[in-house]
Amino acid sequence: MSEAHPGKTRRLAGRRILISGAASGIGRATAQLFAAEGAALALLDRNADGLAQVAAETGGHVFQVDITDDDAVASAAEQGAAAMGGIDGVVNAAGIALRGSVKDVDIAEWRRVIDVNLTGSYSVVRHCLPWLAKEASASIVNISSGQGLLPNIPNRTAYAASKGGLVNLTRALAAELAPSIRVNSVCPGLVNTPLIAGVPGNPNAYALRRIAEPMEVAQAVLFMISTDSSYVTGAALAVDGGRSFH
Template identity: 60%
Template sequence: MNDHADQPGKRLQGRRIVVTGAAGGIGRSTARLFAQEGASVALLDRDKENLQVVAEELAGWAFPVDLTDDEAVTGAVGEAAAALSGIDGVVNAAGIMFQGLASEVSSKDWRRVIDINLTGTYNVVSASIPWLVQEPSATVVTIASAAGLLPNAPGLTAYAASKGGVVALSKALAAELAPKVRVNTVCPGMVDTAMADGFRANVGNYALNRLADPIEIARTILFLTSHESSYVTGAALAADGGRSFH
């Protein structure tokens, strides 16, 4: 076990983490927190300009890529592994929010949501497996959603299906990759990012009656990536301010 693991600011010392969706939102907050905790970070996002800004800030590596392009993802992950000299952690924070009633959503829009939120997650993990399984304590953490646990909001059918798929995928991977790789999901409610635009007033069924700050979700991801959660795998951890028990 890492000698620095229990020291503040050292919980990820020596870890080599790939973070997707790192150009903004939860991904950006997570990359910053992980760098502060001693990790080396490789950052993936399709937003090349903002991704480079984050990479420079954190002394990390930027790999612009469309996560729905499996060949491009394989190449980017390989480059990330070369830059980091291996991969022992993945955080899948990339995703999109989509609203529309099932009677109105086109099959094209449905596929786009599934491709980005679910297939994109699969592409990254699949490409990372050859490096992850070489490490004794590797981790994968994927951002799902409280909507994937309790899909009770009209107009979020495609989004809820994609995030429910992420939860199931992660549980299946947890079984498949054990005992070397721990795989978990974090299921936020609304978070104070651009994705919450248009929904910010909808916190009436949240016990904490507010949106989350991105750093609060990043800290949950940190827990599931660090040795502190060493006996946790296959979990879907609700970090939703009390939404999903309503």
């Protein structure tokens, strides 16, 4: 299993990165890894307690924000840029999951999933653009899902639609913002986070016969946000233990 090596490479020294959904799961692991790799961080989440914990771990600037509140996102981006001296990277890790069949998931629930997983990511990118556009090698990583690539699990329609939309939003942004800003998505399978609590997992659906740990996904995000992936944009990287081909 892949492990982080805090401070060993300093691949993000001097970088200023805003991360949504930073209080837990993949977002928190990404914040921990990025701090160890030398980045200054602006951390967004609704969870005040989780933000306090990740701030203590990373030294990041925290903003309690619901990313469906466009005005709050705009304010957090402005304050984060002021605190860090700019923004040259964005990671959209905020997301919610919803189980339920089409007949059971009502329009309000559907809209909430789309608002958080898709529209919220759009809002974050849009409000960070004034600072990203000033940088020579800015990059954006959106955390989609294996369900956005291969939506073959029943009762996940709203989630799959939101994450598939995020993959295509990533591609559209990559085309629009090139060549100065790279935009990629990372698409995990099941990850050991609070988001999947109570979700039945079948390790046999994965070629590697297990689910992922958050830091394994964070390592992929590090590759995509850093100049190690300088010739990659518009990609959807499956980090799913082989689920999407198995």
